[in-house]
Amino acid sequence: MPVLQYLQAFFEELRQQGIPVTTSQVRDCCQAVLLIDWMHKDCFYSTLFTTLVKDYSYKEAFDQVFNRFFEEYLAPHTLQRLESLEKQNAVRSKEDTAVSNYEIGMGSPMGKGGSSQAPGGQKNPLEQDFGRISEAELARIEAFVPLLARRLAAKFVKKRKRNEQHKLDFRRTIRASLSTGGVPVNLFTVQKHREKPVVLTICDVSGSVMNFSCISLALIASLERFFQHIESYAFIDEVADITGLLLSGNPLNFRGHVLRNARVIGASGYTNYGYSLEEFHKRFKHRMHRKTTVLIFGDARNNWQESGKWVLQDIKNRVKKVYWFNPEPAALWNTGDSIINQYSPYCDAVFACPNLLELEKSLAKI
């Protein structure tokens, strides 16, 4: 069955590209393919996509593989070959089909070594390291940022716990029962007061975290749309309030926009966490209170200067939570001029976010 073999190679290639294709998806796909008109490109494409891909972020990788596999395959000179195969298919009894579907499903275990993601498969934009990507790739990655922001926003809005809503408000219920002769017809439950989330972001926009700061600024811009109470600050060796500065424009220009419109570059022009933190503390400390969640984006590469960690300690005492997102993989922390370990005691968590996938994972842990 050359077609099924061809499909199998296709599944294999999808897995190589990091798209998780499970056995049950393969089975669905094979079942579906037998039901449709193979000559119809849109139809064929849609059938494969809908059964194999369950997340829009894989679309591009899928499209590439699909085009490589089926563009020439669906060209006119191969049509006849396919048609004869289709007839063959029609002749085969249903049971046969089920068996061969089963076989093809089992015959291709999840990638090599049981993993759905082969080492070479770096095509998913979510998994590309911030450190080494081109501007075009950055633009593609950036497209996913609003999604992340929305998920984060959904997270902050405290989920009503299911058990809570069944807690009986005894006093109200009894009082209301007086009007029905002591029979508690209307039950009242305790409504918990929900806190509005308050977010404060501090973002390093220096050259060493160029790509990451593009992403984090885009994230901040998206967050500003979802939260009512949000303040954003950026720094290199001077700190500035950038709240509302990013409301419009292309996210890829955000960093330039910040550099032009906010005073983030001070006397030296080299990243200075210590000075920036102290300055932040001096000017903006009154803006933090018990309900605030502080998000810091930066690599903590301080050019061998004072850390100013006491500021972070003070911030920690003032606010609800402090989270630090570091674009470097944990292996590079505290190497060279990185002083993340001086700050980490004062954070509720420090996350390594070398790519968007890790960033998303860490946001999920909050």
Next chain:
Amino acid sequence: MDSIQDIRDKMFQAGYICDDKVATVLFLAEALRKPVLVEGPAGVGKTAISQAFSRVKGLPLIRLQCYEGLDESKALYEWNYKRQLLHIQAVSNQNLSVQEIEEDIFSETFLLARPLLKCIASETPTVMLIDEIDKVDFEFEAMLLELLSEFQITIPEIGTIAATHHPYVFLTSNTTRELSEALKRRCLYLYLDFPSKEMEQQILMLKIPQLPEQLAEKVAQVVRRLRKLELKKPPSIAESIDWAESLLWLGKEDLDMETALKTLSTIVKYREDQEKLERIIYRERDLNFRG
């Protein structure tokens, strides 16, 4: 079994324009009897697709609107507590045994069927729409998962109710959170994006038959450009229909700058967005929205 083209035609008659890709997914949903998970930005017609599908099939649409804190008592079933209480009061002097009363108050008369139970218990096949599934919590999603694979609901006091017909299931999601892999695997995946200019023009003309072609084209074109701008909320298809309709009511043959400025409030609903568009229109003196 309908062909892809048939489905397209029928969906068109039901007031929904879809391309071959969408029609294929609908075709497979019917052939493989699988739920369809529809994702995409707000206002691209995720909900409308199931409504149109129910019209095509001539089946009732049962809708479950999800929200934060939705639980089984609002989605599956609930005992009618007030009625039970009144019943107990009413029969309290009739010397009935406890068992008799219990049998009474836990019968179907006192059961409030919520959308999912309604759907399962229905005598005829139904189209089930679970709207904005991403709003519910994981526990509920897990419960739903079981429901979608078994199509039966167990009520401890009554027993198990199994569906006589498998309903057609549509789930929509705005992707505010990642859905569980297990749920995604069970579904056919359909990503709806904003339509192309030509398709939107067709949609406008289908929804508003009196609309002149030239105006439809212009509205579709401008709305498409608006969606490319960074707006707080890009205009949905419903909003572009509203816009075209209000232009028609105003007796406009064409969309010019002045009319656009006056009617902006029908397509953008945030003050920031409106101000931004006004600024661009005044600056560029046209409706090209380049920047």
